[in-house]
Amino acid sequence: MPPPRFVMAIDQGTTSTRAILFDHSGQLVSVAQLEHHQYFPKPGWVEHDAAEIWRNVGRIIPRVLKDVGATAADIAAVGIANQRETIVVWDRMTGVPARRAIVWQDTRTDTLVDSLSQLPLAAEIQARSGLPLGSYFSAPRLRWMLDENPRLRERAERGEVLFGTMESWLIWNLTGGTDGGAHITEVTNASRTLLMNIHTLNWDPALLSFFDIPAAILPEIRPSMGSYGLGRGPIAGVPIAAALGDQQAALFGQTCFAAGEAKCTYGTGSFLLLNTGHEIVTSTHGMLTTVAYQLAGEPAIYALEGSVAITGSLVQWFRDGLGLIRTAAEIETLARTVDDNGGCYIVPAFYGLFAPHWRPEARGIIAGLTSYITRGHLARAVLEATGWQTRELLDAMNADSSLSLTALKVDGGMTSDNLLMQFIADVLDVPVVRPMMAETVSLGAGYAAGLAVGYWSDLEGLRRNWHLAAEWLPSMDPGRRDSEYKNWLHAVELTLGWTSNTAR
């Protein structure tokens, strides 16, 4: 029998699920994709139907195989990349979700988290989990779900229902579901729950008791790569061999395997992850400590993570809210009608300032307005906001760890903006590089799965697959960089305290 030709990645994202086949050189061979419904039952609530997502997986797998005439025998392994922090609880006997999944964007647990933060153990949360106590992560959602329905809590305590993040749900179903499906979670996903101890990589009893979560409901924590079980149906016998949270998958797909390597994904928001190797760096500057990946039988590799809430969405606002451009890409055309920002700065603190400031009461401003300012200057200021926010994250990471970045690997939709990419290289004072394979999230899942089963022999082999598509070298005068950064930081200061001092 000929050796398998491809690896399959399943990219379970916030709006859609995709199955992708990659060949040995890391080239994308075939894609199938289905979107799922977004449920918004109340303001701030976001839900998905986990059963619908699983049905979609069942439809895209045969489709992606059929596209290239492949069968299960052609697939070396399946890897999963998934939206992080979204939670599902389902019935062990029937496989039916107890209710709709609560999605990472959901903010219903804000008040719950406020009251939890009054408890004595709250001060220890970050030291144990690597994360600040926040509504962004999974544990408060699970607590909310168990509080919502006392019968569900009883059943959880009896072990009749199972909890998982999205990769748990898919792995359980892929490996047989009610017929012996494996109830496991992958360590990078578990590191986003607030329930796992970042040092031991086990569920932490103190955290379970803090959030009042019964241990019986929890999956077993597994490395990012290993044998989770074998597929059924159209992928019968194919090892389900890897999973990674989406941002960690992008880090892996960008082959950031060494300490000091970093990637930033520029989308609606942006996510900067810095590989810190075996070292657990605890941030004093608002960064998150998270697991980057873990090879089977090896200690985990860690990362610092910083995210910017508003980057691509600021361009969307410029397009849809102000109507100054028709398409997002046109912002570069408009920005190039002027030579600089004209002294104008936009700080997009639409919902407060996130990392590294964490000032929820702040609101956005346009600073330095004069009659000289045209829409071209505003377009510049919009793009520059993304550059400066990246600089703030990197400065915070540099303050937390001794690693110094030699280049920033980028991906995501905004990397098509050359002016922005050049500006980021200029303000970070490091080269910005874009890989030829834009689908870094699914590629990371594919790489991890292929590595687990020997389709690729080692990390170096994967590095050789990484090809440079574009590079931007820093060229800004250091004096100008410093004075512009000072101006930006001053503009940031002006946003602070806005909602504390204004009437609604």
Added chain:
Amino acid sequence: MRTLVEVGFIDQDRVSGRYGLASGLTDLSAGHVDPNELRARSMNWADPLAARSGEAVRVGVRTGTEALIVHYVFRPDHSQQQADVGAQLPGHATALGKVLLAHNPAAVALFPARGVTSYTARTITSRSALTMELLQARSQGYAVEFGEHRPDQAGIAAPIFGSGGLTVGAVEIHGDLDRICDPSGTARPKLVAQVVDCARAVARELKTERSGE
């Protein structure tokens, strides 16, 4: 009138001498795609073209008789390379330029009858030979450059059609002569197919409404 002819807004019938509307006018509305938009829409297709062909990829639009590079993807061989986004290539001496001119007939008239810049011994310098070359590029759906700009370089380019069938840009691979063409100067069919497929994929992408970012 002469200016209007030159910029391609109207053309003059050679026999009757009458003037009529030319494509340049419609280019202003339906045919025009913002160069940065073209890059954003090309990116997902130019990357795999570079990966599969093993060559550098350029996406360009026409300005006068030249091709303006709006997107550049490095050749995937770990070598040090320079992206020349924003540079202008001579229309008569490059695959990208020729395919853009081939689909904008009015543009040929912008060339001087004699004295077109010669870059190598193979550069096409006469207007009549160029017209023949462009006719062929138009009928076969792609243009080939065989050592006409740099003696050791070759290229293959195909047009990107926007809504209404107008050419809004072109995609090209370029690299070492012996990799792109066989010794007789014929472009390698497999590479031609890859370039044409890429141009079609970008054209499809341009016609779909884009949501999000």
